[in-house]
Amino acid sequence: MRKKKLIALGLAVTMLAGCLTGCGNEDGNGSSDSSAAESSSSADAAGDSSSPEQSDANNGSFTYAGEGPITDETGKSLTILAQTSNYTNVDIASAEIVKTVVAASGVDVEWQLVDYNNYTDSVKPMLTTGSVEADIILLPDQDTNQTYLKSGLFVALDEYFDEMPNYTKWLDENPVLKAQLTAQDGHIYYVPVIKVGKDYGPL
Numbered sequence: 001m002r003k004k005k006l007i008a009l010g011l012a013v014t015m016l017a018g019c020l021t022g023c024g025n026e027d028g029n030g031s032s033d034s035s036a037a038e039s040s041s042s043a044d045a046a047g048d049s050s051s052p053e054q055s056d057a058n059n060g061s062f063t064y065a066g067e068g069p070i071t072d073e074t075g076k077s078l079t080i081l082a083q084t085s086n087y088t089n090v091d092i093a094s095a096e097i098v099k100t101v102v103a104a105s106g107v108d109v110e111w112q113l114v115d116y117n118n119y120t121d122s123v124k125p126m127l128t129t130g131s132v133e134a135d136i137i138l139l140p141d142q143d144t145n146q147t148y149l150k151s152g153l154f155v156a157l158d159e160y161f162d163e164m165p166n167y168t169k170w171l172d173e174n175p176v177l178k179a180q181l182t183a184q185d186g187h188i189y190y191v192p193v194i195k196v197g198k199d200y201g202p203l
């Protein structure tokens with residue numbers, strides 16, 4: 001459903017914003033890592049041709065204003081496919097910063113966590129064959145040949161920039177990274193992963 005797709009996009013960007021404000025290097029700035037990215041799957045939206053404006057008109061007067069919650073509907077959930085932490089004493093799903101961002105979003109998250117050391121080998125075949133049903137996916141590589149994009153699994157985020165003020169502002173403030181995130185077809189599909197600096201410690 002398009003509604004679920006928009007919620008997935010909102011949560012992906014909300015989580016990015018949480019990383020940007022929650023982690024930084026010694027100078028207080030986070031840096032982007034284009035070696036991995038999060039994207040939202042369009043599998044649930046196949047066959048739904050309604051526009052975002054139509055969805056808004058059908059769903060009442062709620063408008064996302066750039067901070068949580070990202071929906072006024074209760075009982076909404078999303079699935080996130082990601083890797084476990086490379087720290088053995090850290091559980092991504094129960095890390096305080098992650099729980100805080102998820103709670104603020106107003107959406108329940110169902111985690112599909114794959115072992116850090118086996119993530120690439122496990123997830124690449126899933127993406128290649130299209131046998132993945134997560135709403136938000138941590139990509140196992142840079143998708144340099146844009147194989148995943150050409151598969152039609154992912155949503156073009158720029159088509160929803162009116163719904164994503166924080167992410168749009170961040171891209172405008174980082175034109176070099178925006179250019180790196182722009183695919184050959186001119187669309188932006190990914191939210192970059194943010195590298196943390198030396199002051200980072202597992203939660």
